[in-house]
Amino acid sequence: MSIVLIILIALAVLVAVYAVVTYNGFIRLRTRADESFSDIEVQLKRRHDLIPNLVETVKGYAAHEKQVFENVTAARSNAVSAKGPQAQGQAENALTGALRQLFAVAEAYPDLKASQNFLELQDEMTDTEDKIQAARRFYNMTVRDLNIKVDQFPSRIIAGMAGVSKRDFFELEDPAEREVTAVSFQSTPASGT
Amino acid sequence: MLLVAGFILLYGGLGFVLSLWLGEAAFFVALGIALLMVIVNMFAGDDLVLAVSGARRLESKDEAPELWRKVENLAITAGLPMPRLYIVPDESPNAFAAGRNPEQAIVAVTSGLLDTLDEEELEGVLAHEMSHVRNYDVRLMTYAAVLAGSIALLANIMLRAMWFGGGNRDGRGNPIVLIAVIASAVLAPIAAIVIQTAISRRREYVADASAVELTRYPQGLASALRSISSNARPSSHLSNGAIAHLMIAAPLGAREKVSTLFSTHPPIEDRIARLDEMAGGVVHQHGQPTAARRAAAAPPT
Numbered sequence: 001m002s003i004v005l006i007i008l009i010a011l012a013v014l015v016a017v018y019a020v021v022t023y024n025g026f027i028r029l030r031t032r033a034d035e036s037f038s039d040i041e042v043q044l045k046r047r048h049d050l051i052p053n054l055v056e057t058v059k060g061y062a063a064h065e066k067q068v069f070e071n072v073t074a075a076r077s078n079a080v081s082a083k084g085p086q087a088q089g090q091a092e093n094a095l096t097g098a099l100r101q102l103f104a105v106a107e108a109y110p111d112l113k114a115s116q117n118f119l120e121l122q123d124e125m126t127d128t129e130d131k132i133q134a135a136r137r138f139y140n141m142t143v144r145d146l147n148i149k150v151d152q153f154p155s156r157i158i159a160g161m162a163g164v165s166k167r168d169f170f171e172l173e174d175p176a177e178r179e180v181t182a183v184s185f186q187s188t189p190a191s192g193t
Numbered sequence: 194m195l196l197v198a199g200f201i202l203l204y205g206g207l208g209f210v211l212s213l214w215l216g217e218a219a220f221f222v223a224l225g226i227a228l229l230m231v232i233v234n235m236f237a238g239d240d241l242v243l244a245v246s247g248a249r250r251l252e253s254k255d256e257a258p259e260l261w262r263k264v265e266n267l268a269i270t271a272g273l274p275m276p277r278l279y280i281v282p283d284e285s286p287n288a289f290a291a292g293r294n295p296e297q298a299i300v301a302v303t304s305g306l307l308d309t310l311d312e313e314e315l316e317g318v319l320a321h322e323m324s325h326v327r328n329y330d331v332r333l334m335t336y337a338a339v340l341a342g343s344i345a346l347l348a349n350i351m352l353r354a355m356w357f358g359g360g361n362r363d364g365r366g367n368p369i370v371l372i373a374v375i376a377s378a379v380l381a382p383i384a385a386i387v388i389q390t391a392i393s394r395r396r397e398y399v400a401d402a403s404a405v406e407l408t409r410y411p412q413g414l415a416s417a418l419r420s421i422s423s424n425a426r427p428s429s430h431l432s433n434g435a436i437a438h439l440m441i442a443a444p445l446g447a448r449e450k451v452s453t454l455f456s457t458h459p460p461i462e463d464r465i466a467r468l469d470e471m472a473g474g475v476v477h478q479h480g481q482p483t484a485a486r487r488a489a490a491a492p493p494t
Binding site: 131138 | 262265266267269270271272407
């Protein structure tokens with residue numbers, strides 16, 4: 001009788017400890033996901049803030065390329081007003097496309113390409129885009145951990161009770177995506193083989 | 194975990210033999226000294242490492258923008274604060290991380306590293322160092338070094354005490370206790386070093402793997418390791434035993450072809466092979482070294 005009671009109490013304690021630990025794990029992951037998402041937004045905002053300046057600079061040399069400027073400005077305001085990982089991701093992708101057009105136009109103006117101001121803005125833009133990628137990777141890693149835990153068996157019960165739900169990944173096309181197509185069977189000079 | 198248990202076992206064994214022979218007091222004195230070493234290491238460790246290597250701190254982004262940016266981006270990817278950056282004026286390409294927690298982390302690279310590696314390779318090396326920071330490896334290795342050191346100290350005390358005909362208690366004259374003392378005094382330090390280097394080698398593999406998780410580009414680090422090993426030169430700054438275990442690759446002179454029980458790093462060929470496997474046969478094209486690119490990228494105006 002008493003042994004059964006002890007076993008039951010021990011089991012209850014174990015379950016309680018598991019529940020608390022799991023719950024705290026969820027809170028930690030959720031907070032980290034929120035935090036890392038706002039890190040992405042900081043970088044996105046930096047990108048958006050650069051664009052008017054960039055457009056003005058290009059306008060100074062290529063005033064008649066109106067269509068391109070309009071596209072960029074429209075894509076930017078869409079991106080600024082988008083909410084949530086999915087919508088923001090799509091808007092940012094559209095913005096990236098518009099910016100690519102802008103830089104393509106700039107190619108045709110040697111004076112513009114040589115201007116210090118433009119070079120700095122371009123550099124700043126590249127840096128910001130790298131940082132967006134970095135922040136996005138951290139966010140996605142966190143979301144992956146969270147989503148796995150929300151789906152897995154015993155922890156999903158706790159997730160249901162605590163009201164923790166899955167998050168969306170932040171998808172962007174990666175401008176720095178390495179070109180895997182360039183497979184070479186030549187050895188690099190450093191490999192020494 | 195097994196390794197930590199090994200240390201505890203060593204300590205327990207050595208302590209047991211020692212207290213059997215000289216009394217508990219001797220064991221506690223030795224333990225006190227070991228603890229002191231831990232504390233000194235905690236507070237002076239980083240400065241010591243930097244002093245030994247002759248590293249110079251980068252105060253602002255403008256001094257080395259590419260390096261700074263790469264570290265900044267990796268810190269964001271890993272969710273870590275930006276570490277302090279140092280450059281070691283040394284031709285041999287190498288890098289190391291220090292600092293007992295991510296808030297006080299230090300990442301140092303040699304000038305030779307910037308002269309040798311291209312962008313992706315440098316990123317791989319920096320990711321490896323950031324992984325050491327993220328995994329608290331520096332703290333782990335500091336503890337391991339202190340534990341191994343204090344075990345050597347304990348053993349030393351035992352051997353010396355024997356010269357002075359110690360053993361004033363019931364253990365005196367007991368041949369079994371005497372043999373146990375000699376055996377443990379000789380074997381324990383060796384065992385401690387074997388454990389310490391085993392932890393070190395293991396952490397290197399883990400850091401390589403986490404670096405790939407950060408950059409998603411295993412061939413960058415693989416190619417960097419090749420460059421580092423083929424361009425390594427003997428270096429007065431780096432071959433100091435105190436910091437050899439912190440380097441991305443064991444400095445020249447401290448390296449063997451085969452990983453022995455006493456080497457701090459796994460053989461570089463094996464690390465490269467593992468990274469190549471992750472890369473799935475895609476080979477990295479060696480580009481322009483970071484330092485040369487910076488000179489070339491000077492604004493044309």
